[in-house]
Amino acid sequence: MGFAENRGTYWRGRYKIAPGNYGTVQDENGKTKRFKTKRAAEKAANVAEEKAAEEAARPPAAPEPERMTFGEYASAWYEDQDLAASTMQNYRRHIEEHLLPEFEDVYLDEITKGAVDAWERRERERDYAPSSIKTWRGTLHLILADAVDAGLHDSNPASRRRGRGKRAGRSRNRSREKVITTGLGILLIAERTALLSGRDDEFVGVVLKGYTGMRWGEIVGLEAEFIRPASVRVEWQLYELDSGEMHRCPPKDDSYRTLDTPPFLARLLAGQVVRAGTKPCECHGLRYLFSGHGAANGAARRPGAKLVDVARAAGVSTGTVSNVLNRPHAVAPDTRSRVEKAIADLGYIRYWPSGENAAHWRRNGFATWLFHPATTGWYPKKAPEEARPVPLLAEPWPGIPARGRGAAGRAEAHWLPIQRGLTPHGLRHTHKTLMDGFGTPPKLKDERMGHEDGSVQARYSHITPEMRSRLMDDLTAEWDAALEARRRMSPGSPVGVLDTLLRGGQ
Known part of the structure; x- marks a missing residue:
């Protein structure tokens, strides 16, 4: 409690600041305030003491955060992440190739919603896919959300308010529906990919994907030891990093599973195990079912x-x-x-491919030079070459790709398209659609696709041996119908494994 102190000609107010420490009431200039009466001094001292107590109880003000540019913060943010190698690679690509060119030297608190929207418009003007721009903006939103939590920005300028804009915009930016094919389409595409590669491996790989719905990385990373007499075990995948490394990691979302295989597929896989041989790859020291079809990148040994x-x-x-x-x-x-x-x-020098086959399929090489030409009948545009039809020698049917200098001039025929717009991932959609047509129970479909349904209905559903057997019968019937349709086109094939099947062999 404050008190008054007599100074002879005036009174001054005194108040307790801390044990053994007292202060004096001062005026606005910081000088001791003189009171004429004791009562006035006491009253002012009490007010000052209450104010001092409130200030002592108040938590210290947080220091003003240091201003940072987006480039500085994004670099530190990336280093703090501890995610799957594929996710880290994608974040780094988004940041370096699309965010830093626009925002690198801009202070975080100066990034506005207008600036983000203007950046997005410029990306659209560069003809990037809407889905890609959405992904890059999502990464920007994630970075800025963490910057808001760190007190470096008041709000997230990359946020979108729900329901804003024209309704037509939602449908305009919607991705195309995935293209699928049929059982016969799977077989014909598999045959053409094998003709393009000059070996049976691609035939088996495409059929495996179409009749199991396995992801691309799961097929590339399929080890020979996981091929069983009537099933395939999915334990690993190989994910291709920007460095060219094939990173061995668990399947997406830890979707470990055992896939039943119909008898025809089991026989194809058994034959592929023999063709794959016993030599392990140099990168992992493991026996894989499939190897690359093209020349290996000799940079690792150069x-x-x-x-x-x-x-x-x-x-x-x-x-x-x-x-x-x-x-x-x-x-x-x-x-x-x-x-x-x-x-x-x-002193970096760009590599030249060696004459050896690569240890593993590469996603872009497989899709560009095997799968796309097989489905459309055309090689894609690749500078300095324009898009061009696959040149074929007409016999034996369905034609043998002509190779070497002057191949186009020696061409006697070209392939018609089987399914324009189909991608390797489209075979996964195809398998799911085939199962829909069979009436396969949802629980069994989810198991094969590596999906998980957390609903109550799914929890109370179970897979029986009869369900599995029925699906194998349906897949076998689909294959037999496709094989018979292909036999009517021609009784044989230049692809050895398919020729055996068409002529009645196992």
Whole structure:
């Protein structure tokens, strides 16, 4: 409690600040305030003491956060993440190739919703797919949300308010429905991919994907030891990183599962195990069911700096280095300069493919040079070449791809398209659609696709041996009908494994 102190000609107010520590009431100039009466001094002292107590009880004010540019924060944010290698690779690509060129030197608290929307419009003007732009904006939203939590921004300018904009916009940006095919389509595409590669492996791989719905990485990473007499066990996948490394990791969402295989597929897989041999791959030391169809990248055995070394020296991803080499206009000038300096300092020289086959299929190579030509009958546009039909020697049917110099001039025929727009992933959609047509129970469909239904109905549903047997019968009937339809087109095939099947062999 405050008190008054007599100073002879005036009174001053005194109040307790802390044990053994007292203060004096002061005026606005910081000088001792003089009171004429004792009562006035006591009253002012009490007010000052209450104010001092309130200030002492108040928590200390948080220090003002240091301002950071988006580039500084994004770099620190990325280093703090501990996610799957594929996710880290995708985040890095989004940041370096699409976010840093726009926001790298902008302070976080100066990024506005208008700036984000303007960036998105410019990305659309560059003809990027709406789904890709949505993904990049999602990464930006995630980074800025963490910046808000850190007190570096008042709100998230990358957020979208629900229900804003024209209703037509939602349908305009909707992705196309996935293209699928039939059982006969699977067989014909498998035959053509094998003709393009010159071996049976691709025939078995495409049929396996169409009749099990396995993901691409699960097929590439399928080890021979997981092929059983009537099933395939999904334990691992191989995920292709920007560095070219085939990263061995668990299947997506930990969807470990055993897939029943109908007898015809079990026999094809048993034959493929024999063709695959016993030699393990050099990268993992494991026996895989399938190997690459094209020339191996000899960069790993070539002396000197590699692409990944340039990326590390410049502090960027290998995808960014590739862009500097192939599309320099798509890279921010500062980043491009760092990469070019690293290339010069390290003496990096671009690799030339070797004559050996790669240890594993590569997603882009398989889709571009085997699957796309097989489904459409055309090789895609690839600078400096324009899109062109696959040149064929007409006999034996369905034609043998002509190869070497002057192949187009020696062509006697071209393939008609089987299913334009179909992708390797479309075979997974095809398998699910086939099961829908069979009336397969949802629980069994989810098991084969590696999906999980958390509903109450799914919890009370169970798979019986009869359900599994019925699905195997349905898949066998679909295959037999496709094989018979193919036999009516021609009784034989240049593809050895299919020729055996068409002529009645097992």
